[in-house]
Amino acid sequence: MHADESWWRHAVIYQIYPRSFADGNGDGMGDLLGVLERLDSLKELGVDAIWFSPFFKSPQKDAGYDVSDYKDIDPLFGPLADFDAVLAKAHSLGIRVIIDLVPNHSSDQHPLFQAALKAGKGSAERDMYHFREGKDGNTPPNNWPSVFGGNAWTQIDDGQWYLHIFDSSQPDFNWNNPKVIEFFHDVLRFWFDRGVDGFRVDVAHSLIKEEGLPDIEEISTSMTGSDSEPTEEKPHPFWGQDGVHEIIRGFRKVSDEYEDRAMGAEAWILPLKKMAKWVRPDEYHQTFNFAYLGTQWRCADLRRVVDESIYEFGQVGAPSTWVLSNHDVIRHVTRLAYDEIPKQGDGIGPNYPQPDEARGQRVGRAATAFMLALPGSSYLYQGEELGLPEHTTLEAKYRQDPTFFRTNGDRVGRDGCRVPIPWEADAPAYGFNKTGKSWLPQPENYRRYARSEQAGVAGSTLELYRRLLKVRKEFKLGLGSLKWVEELCDDSTLVFDNSGVRVVANFGSPIALPAGELLVTTQHDLTIEGVLEHDQVAWIRL
Ligand code: GLC
Numbered sequence: 001m002h003a004d005e006s007w008w009r010h011a012v013i014y015q016i017y018p019r020s021f022a023d024g025n026g027d028g029m030g031d032l033l034g035v036l037e038r039l040d041s042l043k044e045l046g047v048d049a050i051w052f053s054p055f056f057k058s059p060q061k062d063a064g065y066d067v068s069d070y071k072d073i074d075p076l077f078g079p080l081a082d083f084d085a086v087l088a089k090a091h092s093l094g095i096r097v098i099i100d101l102v103p104n105h106s107s108d109q110h111p112l113f114q115a116a117l118k119a120g121k122g123s124a125e126r127d128m129y130h131f132r133e134g135k136d137g138n139t140p141p142n143n144w145p146s147v148f149g150g151n152a153w154t155q156i157d158d159g160q161w162y163l164h165i166f167d168s169s170q171p172d173f174n175w176n177n178p179k180v181i182e183f184f185h186d187v188l189r190f191w192f193d194r195g196v197d198g199f200r201v202d203v204a205h206s207l208i209k210e211e212g213l214p215d216i217e218e219i220s221t222s223m224t225g226s227d228s229e230p231t232e233e234k235p236h237p238f239w240g241q242d243g244v245h246e247i248i249r250g251f252r253k254v255s256d257e258y259e260d261r262a263m264g265a266e267a268w269i270l271p272l273k274k275m276a277k278w279v280r281p282d283e284y285h286q287t288f289n290f291a292y293l294g295t296q297w298r299c300a301d302l303r304r305v306v307d308e309s310i311y312e313f314g315q316v317g318a319p320s321t322w323v324l325s326n327h328d329v330i331r332h333v334t335r336l337a338y339d340e341i342p343k344q345g346d347g348i349g350p351n352y353p354q355p356d357e358a359r360g361q362r363v364g365r366a367a368t369a370f371m372l373a374l375p376g377s378s379y380l381y382q383g384e385e386l387g388l389p390e391h392t393t394l395e396a397k398y399r400q401d402p403t404f405f406r407t408n409g410d411r412v413g414r415d416g417c418r419v420p421i422p423w424e425a426d427a428p429a430y431g432f433n434k435t436g437k438s439w440l441p442q443p444e445n446y447r448r449y450a451r452s453e454q455a456g457v458a459g460s461t462l463e464l465y466r467r468l469l470k471v472r473k474e475f476k477l478g479l480g481s482l483k484w485v486e487e488l489c490d491d492s493t494l495v496f497d498n499s500g501v502r503v504v505a506n507f508g509s510p511i512a513l514p515a516g517e518l519l520v521t522t523q524h525d526l527t528i529e530g531v532l533e534h535d536q537v538a539w540i541r542l
Helices: 032-045 080-092 111-119 178-194 244-256 272-277 299-315 357-371 402-406 461-474
Strands: 012-016 049-052 069-073 096-101 153-155 161-163 198-201 262-265 321-323 377-381 493-498 501-506 517-521 536-541
Touching: 012 032, 032 080, 032 461, 069 080, 069 178, 080 096, 080 178, 096 178, 178 244, 198 244, 244 262, 272 299, 299 493, 357 461, 357 501, 357 536, 461 517
Parallel strands: 012 049, 012 377, 049 096, 096 198, 198 262, 321 377
Antiparallel strands: 153 161, 493 501, 501 536, 517 536
């Protein structure tokens, strides 16, 4: 058992995507009132913390990741008082609250960017962002691509260009400017003072750009593109520059002014060895483990990524985290139905081969049962407790992700995982609200996945999640340590022990279950004398 039992070392953190969780005022867009009304269900599920994707004032060009006021809530989601109410209720239920910090860029409507446009070339205001002259008249200052497609530079009327690694509505801040650092420390204190327990830091790996903004040698537009993955030998000019550590240490100092708070980094393409440096004792508390998310349900691959994660993070005394789904990737019950995972951020549209639903459900449930037994902290994405699949046939006319527009529909983008979640099978918008409106249309099959169809039903995915979280807490698996049971592992079986629980994952033909009391299993009809089928997981008391 780990001696330090700080909550963030073992927490199960549930991601709420505010636009799609629950809609209290019935306008078709989720809001904080909706969250308030549905919080009890998260208590029942058994999560330790929630993380909110952005609900700040924003023109919503990138679903709120384009912030125009970091200290206020967008009227879409409710007044600030609604957030205070959610925070108070969550705390009264024993649930911690993490919010999103978006420090790489603001909205182009942010007063700081508007001031920079007005103030003109060479001004202190422009130095808050990256403004440059182009090359030979009308060519952008360098060859950097936007993650969402197209170029990372936009030219303004006076001829200068500004940098935006994402959409043109999201200008990048200049983190070499101490005023930017001050600005964000103030934002952190504002929310810490209000009582939030932590922050998830958006695109935390891109804050520092290489001096002189040199061209990229090998271009990849994806945040997970392995072709341009930075390594020690081949650094990338904007992903994972070393200068970022000083900024992280500054954040850590601010969070250490408060008790029991935690910060976690979203950093996509860095190798685990490099990521571990981000969570040294004076840096972030946690970082997302996207290497794990990107691993297929394959015996050897999973074992390798688990070993590497535990080893690398262990080297710096940090817990590993684990995650399978979020608002940027294809939901894992859909993703894992494919042999080859479609590229991160690309999504699945009606023209893509459609997934095998049964396979996805089977593998997806097994992947979750495997993940939740691992030591460290785990992230869940709203709806995955229902086994909710991706909306894979969303028509082009409903698409909102800037990726879709910046690539002329070549990459359909991330809307398919962001569709409002179903609560009640027979209610309007499946209980998302009372009016039936929904900012993205819900597919017909969401009816079957509604919470009302699963609550109390033996073998349902919702009941499986509840049971996994209950047993995980009871045995303190998050604080434990993993030991492979070598004599039971082979090419298609993984078996490990953690804190008195034996976890058996079968990737191949049916196997006899090892002795012990069956604590929880993905295989609904399994008995302790029985056989464990393929793509099934069982937890047994040792
Ligand atoms: C992060 C967010 C993603 C957003 C991007 C730009 O990767 O998770 O949703 O589009 O940053 O802020």
